[in-house]
Amino acid sequence: MTRLLARLLGRLPIGWLQLTHHKGRFATALAGVAFANVLVFVQLGMMGALTGSTLQPYGLFDADILISASDSNSLSEGGNVARVHMLQALSLPQVQSGTPVYISKVDWRIAENRIANLQLVGLPMEAIEFIAPALRPQLLHLSVADSALIDRKTRGGNEEFFNTLSPETPAIFEMNNQEVRLVGTLEMGAGFSADGNLIMSDQSVFRLSPSRSSSAPDHILLKVQEGASIEATVNVLQQILPNDTLKVRSFSQAGADEQSYQTSERPVGIIFGFGTLVGIMVGIVIVYQVLSTDVADHLKEYATFKAMGFNSAFFLSLIFEEAMILAIFGFFPGMFAASGIYALIGMKSGLPVGLTLSRAAMVFFGTLIACAISGAVATRRLAHADPADLF
Amino acid sequence: MTKSFAPIAANGLNHWFGEGETRKQALYDLNFEIERGSLTILMGPSGSGKTTLLTLMGCLREVQRGNLSLLNHELHGSDEALKISLRRRLGFIFQAHNLHESLTATQNVLMGLQVHENGSSHRGDVKQQEKAARHILSILGLEDRLDYLPAKLSGGQKQRVAIARALVSTPDIVFADEPTAALDKDTGLRVVELLKEMGRERGTTTVMVTHDNRILQMADRILTMDEGHLFEGAHT
Ligand SMILES: Nc1ncnc2c1ncn2[C@@H]1O[C@H](COP(=O)(O)OP(=O)(O)OP(=O)(O)O)[C@@H](O)[C@H]1O
Numbered sequence: 001m002t003r004l005l006a007r008l009l010g011r012l013p014i015g016w017l018q019l020t021h022h023k024g025r026f027a028t029a030l031a032g033v034a035f036a037n038v039l040v041f042v043q044l045g046m047m048g049a050l051t052g053s054t055l056q057p058y059g060l061f062d063a064d065i066l067i068s069a070s071d072s073n074s075l076s077e078g079g080n081v082a083r084v085h086m087l088q089a090l091s092l093p094q095v096q097s098g099t100p101v102y103i104s105k106v107d108w109r110i111a112e113n114r115i116a117n118l119q120l121v122g123l124p125m126e127a128i129e130f131i132a133p134a135l136r137p138q139l140l141h142l143s144v145a146d147s148a149l150i151d152r153k154t155r156g157g158n159e160e161f162f163n164t165l166s167p168e169t170p171a172i173f174e175m176n177n178q179e180v181r182l183v184g185t186l187e188m189g190a191g192f193s194a195d196g197n198l199i200m201s202d203q204s205v206f207r208l209s210p211s212r213s214s215s216a217p218d219h220i221l222l223k224v225q226e227g228a229s230i231e232a233t234v235n236v237l238q239q240i241l242p243n244d245t246l247k248v249r250s251f252s253q254a255g256a257d258e259q260s261y262q263t264s265e266r267p268v269g270i271i272f273g274f275g276t277l278v279g280i281m282v283g284i285v286i287v288y289q290v291l292s293t294d295v296a297d298h299l300k301e302y303a304t305f306k307a308m309g310f311n312s313a314f315f316l317s318l319i320f321e322e323a324m325i326l327a328i329f330g331f332f333p334g335m336f337a338a339s340g341i342y343a344l345i346g347m348k349s350g351l352p353v354g355l356t357l358s359r360a361a362m363v364f365f366g367t368l369i370a371c372a373i374s375g376a377v378a379t380r381r382l383a384h385a386d387p388a389d390l391f
Numbered sequence: 392m393t394k395s396f397a398p399i400a401a402n403g404l405n406h407w408f409g410e411g412e413t414r415k416q417a418l419y420d421l422n423f424e425i426e427r428g429s430l431t432i433l434m435g436p437s438g439s440g441k442t443t444l445l446t447l448m449g450c451l452r453e454v455q456r457g458n459l460s461l462l463n464h465e466l467h468g469s470d471e472a473l474k475i476s477l478r479r480r481l482g483f484i485f486q487a488h489n490l491h492e493s494l495t496a497t498q499n500v501l502m503g504l505q506v507h508e509n510g511s512s513h514r515g516d517v518k519q520q521e522k523a524a525r526h527i528l529s530i531l532g533l534e535d536r537l538d539y540l541p542a543k544l545s546g547g548q549k550q551r552v553a554i555a556r557a558l559v560s561t562p563d564i565v566f567a568d569e570p571t572a573a574l575d576k577d578t579g580l581r582v583v584e585l586l587k588e589m590g591r592e593r594g595t596t597t598v599m600v601t602h603d604n605r606i607l608q609m610a611d612r613i614l615t616m617d618e619g620h621l622f623e624g625a626h627t
């Protein structure tokens with residue numbers, strides 16, 4: 001290692017020799033950097049899970065335009081949108097078709113003392129074209145009253161049980177004092193606001209939630225005519241629909257909006273963002289502490305180097321050498337620990353957490369930059385190394 | 392480089408410490424020239440200004456008033472870059488050895504060579520440099536301590552490593568402040584002999600603060616400081 005670094009740097013790797021000279025201190029420093037990395041990884045993982053799970057419900061649908069209540073920030077938390085607005089929209093020649101979507105929550109007692117809070121999505125059976133193509137065959141089974149498809153990734157769910165479900169061998173549960181027949185599964189995943197998803201026809205939803213009225217869906221989905229511009233249609237709709245109570249957006253824009261809402265305005269998103277910041281700060285402070293202690297402990301030696309004619313570029317490269325060593329040797333153990341924690345979180349929570357290459361690369365470069373910043377700050381302490389004091 | 396100029400020349404050199412009320416003069420109107428290749432010994436009682444003069448000549452302190460020329464460069468008002476480049480042509484032997492604890496004896500000495508390579512493209516010369524470092528350590532009687540860390544060396548051995556570090560780059564001028572204090576008599580003499588030899592063969596100029604009588608006899612010239620004034624010869 002010493003030889004390799006010597007070749008790389010074109011000088012003695014003093015930083016490396018110095019860091020490894022105090023083995024205990026070095027190990028502690030690396031553990032600190034690794035810990036900061038784990039913090040950042042876990043926070044980013046949760047943030048990723050948040051955005052990932054935010055977009056999951058969108059994957060259920062195949063639509064061009066979403067009409068929601070003006071105060072709705074989320075697909076899962078709609079508002080009342082009068083169904084007449086769908087008819088208004090359909091009067092435009094460029095709008096091909098539309099459907100209402102009903103969304104609510106329902107509790108499912110999985111076991112004696114285990115309740116999953118499910119997001120219930122309902123839509124008319126004739127609106128099958130608004131369902132993602134891959135999921136359409138499954139949806140056909142929902143025409144039988146009280147039938148439902150259950151999210152395979154429902155938190156607390158059991159793989160074996162889900163495998164037994166079929167239209168011929170449904171499992172019957174009681175939800176809201178109504179019988180619900182689970183006739184199959186689809187894969188969506190738990191989120192931060194629900195443990196899983198349940199899909200039914202709109203008629204089944206009304207039976208399950210008698211307070212719901214078919215005239216007030218949560219959202220309206222539209223498809224435009226082939227060749228028609230989605231953006232232009234959105235613009236026209238914004239003109240003709242009341243804009244004080246309604247929000248008209250392209251379906252993809254709605255997803256992007258919700259993603260940024262969840263991560264930057266909702267408490268969970270802010271907490272994870274804050275956690276990431278804390279992780280970065282912890283890392284910077286630890287590395288700064290190690291480097292500045294190192295400088296303080298070797299002030300006389302550094303002053304000697306100054307007297308010998310080493311310039312500030314040398315000292316900068318020396319501190320950066322140490323910073324980079326801490327960054328690199330601290331990152332990998334941190335990343336391995338984080339991937340273990342990811343697996344654990346994924347298993348326990350059903351949240352879509354995973355170590356992506358891009359996130360690993362981002363955290364790695366972030367670590368390098370954070371360490372470089374600490375190093376740059378630590379070099380300021382070198383000003384105290386005055387060679388005139390040596391004689 | 393012509394041999395005619397004096398490597399060190401002072402003209403009306405004064406120095407003060409402190410500000411305002413506490414301002415105190417440490418050097419008074421020094422005028423001297425030091426000849427190339429010579430061994431000059433600086434004597435004088437404690438607090439007389441020997442170290443102050445040494446640090447001024449070594450570009451470690453700003454010249455406040457008067458002129459001080461080092462290797463044909465005026466130090467009064469000179470910028471940091473010039474001072475750094477001049478320092479690279481000097482060798483310092485401090486009372487405290489200040490060796491790097493994590494570097495072996497050889498590696499510590501190597502630093503004395505690498506400062507000259509630093510930033511330049513002279514990579515891959517490490518083998519050559521290591522040879523030079525081992526060589527000078529051997530001259531100073533440390534051939535069997537080459538790869539020892541400072542913690543495993545005695546005080547005298549550490550001081551010899553520090554001397555090797557100062558001399559390995561064959562500096563133009565060596566400044567030494569009581570360099571032999573930590574050494575036994577024989578080693579002390581060996582060091583001074585080495586300095587004299589470098590003076591004869593390469594024109595290395597040495598200015599040394601010492602009170603060691605045996606070394607006084609080997610000096611080409613003795614200067615004495617007393618309360619900030621400089622006198623020719625030994626005044627004890
Ligand atoms: N950094 C400083 N700040 C203030 N005064 C100083 C400083 N360094 C030296 N002095 C003062 O300058 C005068 C000369 O000090 P200097 O260290 O040059 O003496 P010296 O001849 O080297 O003494 P010694 O033999 O004890 O090492 C002394 O009165 C000392 O108190």
Ligand SMILES: [Mg+2]
Nearest residue numbers: 391441442443
């Ligand atoms: Mg002194």
